[in-house]
Amino acid sequence: MEKRPYRDLNTYFKSLFGCRVHKVTVDAGLSCPNRDGTLSTGGCIYCNARGSGTGARQKGLSITQQIERAKDRIARRFKTNKLLAYFQSFTNTYAQVERLQAMYDEALAVENVVGMAVGTRPDCVDDTKLDLLESYARDHLVWVEYGLQSAHNRTLVRINRGHDVACFEKAVAATRGRNIRICAHVILGLPGESRKDMLATADFIAAMALDGIKLHLLYVVRGTAMETLHSKGAYRCLEQREYAELVCDFIERLPDTTIIQRLTGDPHPRELVAPDWSLQKKETVDLIHTLFREKNTWQGKRYRGGNPS
Structure with missing residues (x-):
């Protein structure tokens, strides 16, 4: 396999475990x-009632059953x-610590x-x-x-x-020094x-020297405030090549120690409003790789110790 121009997640996993590790999405x-009224009831303008979840918990599936x-x-395949249990939907530290411990214990026991x-x-x-998460990080990747x-x-x-x-x-800052890897999501x-x-x-991300980053495309989902903006012509979605070029430019500015966990997102086909091309994930990732080659660039090329050129 051709070496990628950025530090990808699979290579990172193989360096730790000597083999591929696959993430399993868990709905807790x-x-x-x-969304529940503590801050607001509408949520972020791009997020619908599913909150990027699978709905597995509503179907009665336990964490163990999901995995x-x-x-x-x-x-x-x-x-x-x-496997790495990925608590994805909504906010997975938003509960009493006793409930969180039960969730995490159940996943790690599989x-x-x-x-x-x-x-x-x-x-x-x-x-x-964070103390709870640190306790798991002594024996597991967290x-x-x-x-x-x-x-x-x-x-x-x-x-x-x-x-x-x-x-x-x-x-x-509160998470550092606990053997917990830190990833940021950026849209x-x-x-x-x-x-x-x-x-x-x-x-900003480069200067913080985080362990990882996930890049997402802002796509418009049904039942969100973004759908209203889009329907009124008040929001224009990025074009596929425009997005791919932004990803390359973004990664150029990151230190080569940052693990690129994701290059784009995965919209639910039945929920997607726009852009249609966001369903073509492989094509988008291939285009990003092509642009890296055409530009003769790579992760860190424009990073200079916190002062990108």
Whole structure:
């Protein structure tokens, strides 16, 4: 396989475990303070009632059942039996610590689960919850994935995010030194953001020297405030090549130690409003790789110790 121009997740896993490790999405049935009325009832403007979840918990499937159901399919398709439990939907530290411990214990007790990734918000962690995650990190691989989305407070207000950039910085600082890997989620194409704004977010992430990043395309989903904006002509989706070029430019500015966990997202076909090309994930990833070659560039090319050129 051709060496990728960025530090990808599969290579990272193989360096740790000597083989492929596959993430299994887990729905723990938690909510979000930006949806249940604590902060607001509408949530972020791009998020619908599913909250990127599978709905498995509503169907009555336990965490163990969700992982076990995925095992055979993953073994056949990806030729691996090592798994990482990924708590993805909504906010997976948004509960009392006793409930969180029961969730995490259940996932890590499943045979061949070598660790977990916990998707959450930076305003939903504290020392007690981080102490709990640190206790698992002694014997397992533990990632915390914080949703940042943008390094611009004006954008966070526009998308009804419910926290500011300083909150993200505080959560990262509290997580460091605990043997917990830290990943940031960033969305490209947010309303009102220019290319310059998005690359400034790349510089912000680079300066923080995080362990990983996930890049997402902003696609429009049914039942969201974004759908209303789009239907009124108040929002233009990025074009496929435009997005691919932004991804290359973004990754150029990151240190080569940062693990690129995702290049784009996976919309639910029945929920997607626009853009149609976002369903063509392989084509988009192939285009990103082609652009890296055409530009003769790579991760870190424009990173200079926190001062991208």
